Structure formats: structure tokens, C-alpha cells
Amino acid sequence: MLKTAFTHYINNFRGFSREIWILAIVTFINRAGTMVLPFLSKYLKEDLSFTYNQVGWIMVAFGLGSMLGSWLGGKLSDKIGFYKIMIFSLFTSGVSLFFIQYITSFGALCIAMFLLMVIADMFRPAMFVSLGAYAKPENRTRALTLVRLAVNLGFAAGPALGGLIIMGIGYPGLFWVDGASCIVSISIFAFLVKEKKKAPLDDKIESAPEVKSVFQDKIFWVFLFVSFVTAMIFFQLFTTLPLYHNEKFGLSEFQTGLLMTLNGLLIFALEMPTVGFMERKGFAKIRVIILGSFIMALSFFLLLINFWAGILIVSMVCISIGEILTFPFSNAFALSRAPHGQEGRYMALYTMSFSLAHIISSKVGFEIITRLGYQVNWFFMAVIGVIATGCCFWIKNALVTERIQ
Structure with missing residues (x-):
């Protein structure tokens, strides 16, 4: 009975293309490395001694950058292709994380966080579009679910690893590891997955062409x-x-x-x-x-x-x-x-x-x-x-x- 249930569970993970599995693995590495976010407000308050009001404004800049980045990522994915946007976004945001730890003034950090999130969140809509290219029409929803699972597992692992890094080498270690995970994950993607032109979706029952x-x-x-x-x-x-x-x-x-x-x-x-x-x-x-x-x-x-x-x-x-x-x-x-x-x-x-x-x-x-x-x-x-x-x-x-x- 238990073996049958396990087999049924595993069968839900069958039928994905090689590219979808690589994308899920890359997403897991990237999300597991996203250690700055859970500790960001704590870092701003305790390490940089900002007031709660200043922390609030930095988080607003963070959110506004995320919104603009999402819009730009989607628009540019349609213009020049999701593949180029994904590589640019993760590689550039990875390098940026190495340097942002040296910015400690309130105004400069607001601008830096805004720009970082503009670049970083260009990745998300491009990644969603890539699923439409690499997933088969009959399992596209499951492919989205697989990537969501990778995100959830990454987020589960990230904070625990982040806590150990803070205890070991302090907050600067978070920026180095987070930046490195972005660069490593997108390098794996670029090396193993070739660019594919977006084909029309075959499951457009709910679309309005x-x-x-x-x-x-x-x-x-x-x-x-x-x-x-x-x-x-x-x-x-x-x-x-x-x-x-x-x-x-x-x-x-x-x-x-x-x-x-x-x-x-x-x-x-x-x-x-x-x-x-x-x-x-x-x-x-x-x-x-x-x-x-x-x-x-x-x-x-x-x-x-x-x-x-x-x-x-x-x-x-x-x-x-x-x-x-x-x-x-x-x-x-x-x-x-x-x-x-x-x-x-x-x-x-x-x-x-x-x-x-x-x-x-x-x-x-x-x-x-x-x-x-x-x-x-x-x-x-x-x-x-x-x-x-x-x-x-x-x-x-x-x-x-x-x-x-």
C-alpha cells in the first residue's frame, strides 16, 4: 500500500523535459542562496543602526524596485527574449550583491536596494515565460508547480543556512553567498540549456487572442x-x-x-x-x-x-x-x-x-x-x-x- 502510494507520488514528477529539471535545480540553488532577504530588516536595524522609520522606507524602495523590475522583465522578454533577460538579471544582481554590503548611508542604500530589485526581479516573469517554451502543453501547470516546489524548498533551506553564516562570519557573508549563488545558478543554466524561441501555447482555451x-x-x-x-x-x-x-x-x-x-x-x-x-x-x-x-x-x-x-x-x-x-x-x-x-x-x-x-x-x-x-x-x-x-x-x-x- 505504502509502495503504491509512493509510486503514484513519483509518477507526478515524470514527463518533464531536461530543461525543466535544470530550471528547477537552478531555481532551488538561487532561492536557497537568497539569505539576505529574511535577515534584511534585522541587518538594517542592528548592524547599520537605522531607525524603524528608515528601515520601513528602505523596504518600500525594495518593493517598488521589485514592481518595476517585474514589469521591465516581462516587457523585455517579449522584445528580446526570456533567455537573455534571465542571464542578465541573475548575473548582474549577483555581482551587485557583492558591492551593496559596502553601502551604509540611508539615502544611498534606498537607491541601491531599489536598483538591485529592479535588476533581480526582471528574472521572475522571464522565468515564467521560459516554462511556456520548455514545458510540454499537457504538463505546463505541473512544470509551474515543480518550480514552485523548488522555490519553497530553497526558501526552507536558505534562512537556516543564513543563520549559520551570520553566526560564523557575520552579515557580510550573506551578501557574498547570495551573490555567488546567483552567479553559479545562472552559469549552470547558460551552460546546460540552449536558448529556445517561444512557440505559441497550445492550451489557449482561456485566452483571448x-x-x-x-x-x-x-x-x-x-x-x-x-x-x-x-x-x-x-x-x-x-x-x-x-x-x-x-x-x-x-x-x-x-x-x-x-x-x-x-x-x-x-x-x-x-x-x-x-x-x-x-x-x-x-x-x-x-x-x-x-x-x-x-x-x-x-x-x-x-x-x-x-x-x-x-x-x-x-x-x-x-x-x-x-x-x-x-x-x-x-x-x-x-x-x-x-x-x-x-x-x-x-x-x-x-x-x-x-x-x-x-x-x-x-x-x-x-x-x-x-x-x-x-x-x-x-x-x-x-x-x-x-x-x-x-x-x-x-x-x-x-x-x-x-x-x-
């Missing part, structure tokens, strides 16, 4: 709102929820870490089999996103039960299931929606919705908590999750109307 510009695609803009909202409520997992664990239920850092590990284990164990099953059964992407966004909203309604610590586990399971259903199929929907030649622009806006959510999520969450308390914040997040689910139903109906026309 008559749309001349992404700015005219009303369905896609409603979808971007859904992506922004689901990302915004998901990011509460890393901002307000850890504080709530301690302040309301007295959980230690270790216990909060165990809850985060539960999320990672569920993603690792369930995401690929779930996506593989739904891909084989031909589930419409928007139907899966509807279910995922509703479950994510439900997880925050559950947090309103604030007299039993066990609800934190139940809520975490719901958040994880919502993540499994929402994010892989959102990636795939955005890519399948793009007309040929505009994949980069569409994926740029999609990644920008996450960058914007990252900036706003903590600001809104902490502001509500400061003024009105945790319960109001959970209710607010749950309600906007329900609104996002309603928007998904509108998208589903609009897609039916679009096909009829």
Missing part, C-alpha cells in the same frame, strides 16, 4: 485583482500571524516554526499530486482558483475562534490547501491567457500583483491590528477573500460569454 493589448483585457485585470487579494491575505502568514501566535496563545518561536514547517510539508507532499490529478482530469483553471480562494478566506474566518490554540493548526491546514489550489493554477491561467508575443507583459503584471501585495499586506495588517485588534484584521482578510472568490465567479461567466462571441 483578439485582445491587442493587456490593458484592454478586462478579464485579466479582474484576475489580477484576485491574485493581489489572495497574495495579500496569504502574506499574513509571515507578518501578523507569528506575532498573534505569541501574543494571544503564548507560542514560542519554535512552536511558530513548527506551524510554518507544517505549511511547507503539506505543500511538498500534496501540491504536485493535487495539480497532477486535476490536470489529468481536465479541471478548468478558474474553477480550481475559485475553490482555493474560498478555502483561503475560510482559514481567516476560523481564526475568529480565539479561545482554542488548536484552531491555529486547522487554519494553517486550510491556508496550505488554499495555496495549493490557488497559486499553481493562477500561474497557469495568467500564462494561458496571454496572446502569443505578449506572454512577458502578462506575466510581468501577474508578478507585480504579488510585489504590490507584499508591500501592502503588512502595512494594512499591522495598521488594523494597532487600531482595532487582531480579530478585526482576520475578519477583514476573510471578507476580501470572499470578494475575490466572487470575482472568480464573474471571470468564469465572462469566459463562457467570450467563447460564445
Whole structure:
């Protein structure tokens, strides 16, 4: 029985091209090496002695750079090709990380962080477009899921390694290792993977080829709102929820870490089999996103039960299931929606919705908590999750109307 289950699990990883596996490995190396980000605010506060206000502004510059980089990466991927953008982005940001550790003044660091993220986040939309080129149409959603798995595993390993490096050689070591991981990972990619011209997607059931510009695609803009909202409520997992664990239920850092590990284990164990099953059964992407966004909203309604610590586990399971259903199929929907030649622009806006959510999520969450308390914040997040689910139903109906026309 156990052997059969294991075989079924492994089968979900079959059928990928060599390039997709190399891309997943490269992504893992790069994400595992991204050690600066988890410790950035701590480094700015403790090592450089900036005020909380200054740290906040540097993080705003960080987020704005990420948004601009995402847009430029997508636009340039359409113009000159995803391959060149991926190599330029990771190699240049790797070299930049070597030097940014020597910038210690507030103004200069704001500018440096902004420019670094412009360059670094050009990679994300280009990488999404590359999946459309190297993955087979029948397993494109699973290919996106494989890369997401590599990202999650990399992020799980990175902070632990980062902590050891800080203990051993201090914060400068983070910049050296992070920069080196960028250069090594993209060098492996450039050496083993040859450039491939983007072929038209074959799974354009949900696309609108008559749309001349992404700015005219009303369905896609409603979808971007859904992506922004689901990302915004998901990011509460890393901002307000850890504080709530301690302040309301007295959980230690270790216990909060165990809850985060539960999320990672569920993603690792369930995401690929779930996506593989739904891909084989031909589930419409928007139907899966509807279910995922509703479950994510439900997880925050559950947090309103604030007299039993066990609800934190139940809520975490719901958040994880919502993540499994929402994010892989959102990636795939955005890519399948793009007309040929505009994949980069569409994926740029999609990644920008996450960058914007990252900036706003903590600001809104902490502001509500400061003024009105945790319960109001959970209710607010749950309600906007329900609104996002309603928007998904509108998208589903609009897609039916679009096909009829």
C-alpha cells in the first residue's frame, strides 16, 4: 500500500523535459542562496543602526524596485527574449550583491536596494515565460508547480543556512553567498540549456487572442485583482500571524516554526499530486482558483475562534490547501491567457500583483491590528477573500460569454 502510494507520488514528477529539471535545480540553488532577504530588516536595524522609520522606507524602495523590475522583465522578454533577460538579471544582481554590503548611508542604500530589485526581479516573469517554451502543453501547470516546489524548498533551506553564516562570519557573508549563488545558478543554466524561441501555447482555451493589448483585457485585470487579494491575505502568514501566535496563545518561536514547517510539508507532499490529478482530469483553471480562494478566506474566518490554540493548526491546514489550489493554477491561467508575443507583459503584471501585495499586506495588517485588534484584521482578510472568490465567479461567466462571441 505504502509502495503504491509512493509510486503514484513519483509518477507526478515524470514527463518533464531536461530543461525543466535544470530550471528547477537552478531555481532551488538561487532561492536557497537568497539569505539576505529574511535577515534584511534585522541587518538594517542592528548592524547599520537605522531607525524603524528608515528601515520601513528602505523596504518600500525594495518593493517598488521589485514592481518595476517585474514589469521591465516581462516587457523585455517579449522584445528580446526570456533567455537573455534571465542571464542578465541573475548575473548582474549577483555581482551587485557583492558591492551593496559596502553601502551604509540611508539615502544611498534606498537607491541601491531599489536598483538591485529592479535588476533581480526582471528574472521572475522571464522565468515564467521560459516554462511556456520548455514545458510540454499537457504538463505546463505541473512544470509551474515543480518550480514552485523548488522555490519553497530553497526558501526552507536558505534562512537556516543564513543563520549559520551570520553566526560564523557575520552579515557580510550573506551578501557574498547570495551573490555567488546567483552567479553559479545562472552559469549552470547558460551552460546546460540552449536558448529556445517561444512557440505559441497550445492550451489557449482561456485566452483571448483578439485582445491587442493587456490593458484592454478586462478579464485579466479582474484576475489580477484576485491574485493581489489572495497574495495579500496569504502574506499574513509571515507578518501578523507569528506575532498573534505569541501574543494571544503564548507560542514560542519554535512552536511558530513548527506551524510554518507544517505549511511547507503539506505543500511538498500534496501540491504536485493535487495539480497532477486535476490536470489529468481536465479541471478548468478558474474553477480550481475559485475553490482555493474560498478555502483561503475560510482559514481567516476560523481564526475568529480565539479561545482554542488548536484552531491555529486547522487554519494553517486550510491556508496550505488554499495555496495549493490557488497559486499553481493562477500561474497557469495568467500564462494561458496571454496572446502569443505578449506572454512577458502578462506575466510581468501577474508578478507585480504579488510585489504590490507584499508591500501592502503588512502595512494594512499591522495598521488594523494597532487600531482595532487582531480579530478585526482576520475578519477583514476573510471578507476580501470572499470578494475575490466572487470575482472568480464573474471571470468564469465572462469566459463562457467570450467563447460564445
